[in-house]
Amino acid sequence: MLAAAILLSCSARTGQGSHSPTEPLDSDTVRTLTLLFAGDMMQHAGQIKAAASADGSYDYSECFTYVKDQIEAADLAIANLEVTLGGAPYKGYPMFCAPDEFALAIKDAGFDILTTSNNHCCDTGSRGLGRTLSVLDSMGIPSLGTYRDRNDRNDRYPLMVEKNGFRLALLACTYGTNGLPVPSPYIVNLIDTVQLKQDIAKAKAMQPDAIIAFIHWGVEYVLRPVSSQQWQADWLLSHGVDHVIGGHPHVVQPMEMRTDASGKKHLVVWSLGNFISNMTKDTTFGGLMVTLKLSKVMGHESKVEGEPSYSLVWTSRPPISGHKTHRVYPIGIADSMLNAKERQMRDFFAKTARNLFDKFNKNIFEM
Numbered sequence: 001m002l003a004a005a006i007l008l009s010c011s012a013r014t015g016q017g018s019h020s021p022t023e024p025l026d027s028d029t030v031r032t033l034t035l036l037f038a039g040d041m042m043q044h045a046g047q048i049k050a051a052a053s054a055d056g057s058y059d060y061s062e063c064f065t066y067v068k069d070q071i072e073a074a075d076l077a078i079a080n081l082e083v084t085l086g087g088a089p090y091k092g093y094p095m096f097c098a099p100d101e102f103a104l105a106i107k108d109a110g111f112d113i114l115t116t117s118n119n120h121c122c123d124t125g126s127r128g129l130g131r132t133l134s135v136l137d138s139m140g141i142p143s144l145g146t147y148r149d150r151n152d153r154n155d156r157y158p159l160m161v162e163k164n165g166f167r168l169a170l171l172a173c174t175y176g177t178n179g180l181p182v183p184s185p186y187i188v189n190l191i192d193t194v195q196l197k198q199d200i201a202k203a204k205a206m207q208p209d210a211i212i213a214f215i216h217w218g219v220e221y222v223l224r225p226v227s228s229q230q231w232q233a234d235w236l237l238s239h240g241v242d243h244v245i246g247g248h249p250h251v252v253q254p255m256e257m258r259t260d261a262s263g264k265k266h267l268v269v270w271s272l273g274n275f276i277s278n279m280t281k282d283t284t285f286g287g288l289m290v291t292l293k294l295s296k297v298m299g300h301e302s303k304v305e306g307e308p309s310y311s312l313v314w315t316s317r318p319p320i321s322g323h324k325t326h327r328v329y330p331i332g333i334a335d336s337m338l339n340a341k342e343r344q345m346r347d348f349f350a351k352t353a354r355n356l357f358d359k360f361n362k363n364i365f366e367m
Contacts, residue, residue: 031295033168035074036070037245038080038111038272038288039273040248041082041106041275045278046092046319047276047326048090057101060102064106067328079114079115083097085098097123097124113141113161117173118248119177121177126186144157149186157171166294169210170214171211175191196236197239200240212241212244213245214245214246224270225246233270237260243266246271251282252271254357255270255357286349286353290310293306307363311367313328314329314345320339
C-alpha cells in the first residue's frame, strides 16, 4: 500500500483531509481500488501484560505477523480502534487505555485508517479523547469519529480520501459511550438521523465515488443483526450511503451484497467481530477481513467489481499457545503451527462462522 499517499491525504487535521491526485489519469484508463475492512482492535489487561517488556516498553510485533501480507495487499485497510491512547497507567476492561505501541503495531501491519467512535472512546475522559487523536496524528494514521471540538469536526468530517483516482467519503458513528458523558468541547459522532442526514449531504457535495459508513451498533454476542441495525442500514442506504460496515457485537454477523433498482451494488456487513482481543466467550476470539473492489473508467461512475469476499481470522492467546504475546492467525493457518488446543479453537470458530454465513450471507463468499 502507498501509505505515504494516504498520509498526505488524511493526516493533517487542519484541512479537508484530501490530497491532489498523484499522477495524471487517461480518460480511458480503468482504475481499481481494493478496500479491506477489519473489526475491533482491543487491548484487555491480559494483552497489555503479555506485551510488556522489562524496560517498560511494549512489544506487539508478533501480533499481526501472519495476516500482514493480506492487509498490505489492499489499497486501503480500515479497522476500529476500540481503546483510548490516554497514556500510563494502562488498563483493560472495562475502561480501556492501551500503550501507544499498540497503535504503531496496527500501522506497521498495514492498516491505513482507524475509526474511533465506539462505546469505549470516552473511557479515559478528555485526556483519552485528546491524546488518542494526538498519538494517531503523530503516527500519520488518519482517523474519524471523534473530534477535539466543533471546528475540528467541521474541518475534517466527512473524511475524504483520494486513492488510485477514486474519491471516498467516510462516515463513522456509535450507538453510545457506555453512559459516559462526552467532555466538552470534544465531540463523538453518535447515531443520530438528523445529524447523519446533514453529514451525508456534506459527503455528497464532495462528489465522491462512494460514501462508506462505519457504524458501531447491535447487541453484544448476538450472531444475527437485530431490528435496529436493519432499520438503520436501510435508512443509510436510502439516504445515499453506498456501503455500510458494522461492528460492536464482538462476534461476527452475516454480510449482504444488495442490488438496488438501478443495478447499483451495496455492501452491508452487520458485524466484523473482534480482530484482536483477549476475549474467550463463545466466538469472540474471531473476526473478519472483508474485501471490496471498486473499478471505474475515468469520467464514469465507479462500480463494485465482482463480488466482495471475506476471510476469517482468530486470536491465539499466550495461556493456550505458549507464545509470549497474542497472535492473529488466518483461519487457514497450518496445523503444524498450532497445538491441540489452538486447533480446537480454530476449528470451533470456523465451523460456527461458516455455518452462519452459509445460511444467511447474501452474495458474499469466503476468499
